[in-house]
Amino acid sequence: MSGENTNWSQSVTGVVIKDNKVLLARHTYGNGIGKLIIPGGYVDFGETPQTALKREYMEETKVEVEPQDIIGIRFNMHDWYVVFRAEYISGEATSDHDENSEVLWIDVEEALLREDVPELTKKCIQCAVSGKTGFHHEDYVGNTKHAPYSLYMA
16 A cells, blocks of 8 residues: 555445355554455556456455446545445455455345444445446447546446
8 A cells, every 4th residue: 555656536445245245354544443344445546446446355355356337436525436336256355464454254134233334334235235226337438548438327
């Protein structure tokens, strides 16, 4: 987490559910210290949100994921935070012993009841399991020097 290429105004997270268990990490710093949260982090300059999510999951949990639908967006005047539903691809969940002290697969229903799981994480999990989203990924090539694009449409 050096920060020299970090875009501090853009961050991502993703809910990964496998066999009715959600992957959560026990946070080691900031407002979330000691809480079980969904992994994520800041987007690097020149990186897409999808690539950032894949990188963050690999760095923090050693789990490979594939971002799917956007299930939430949080933004204000200074930054934004995108929440993906993400698919588990491979890997054994392992703590990075830096940003988190443990990484756990927890039954979805248990996670929604635990006091050490923050409300925002619970809302994200609920949204992921509901299967509902107002956005869906659409293939879009684009025709400018800024291609490729990722387009999410209702």
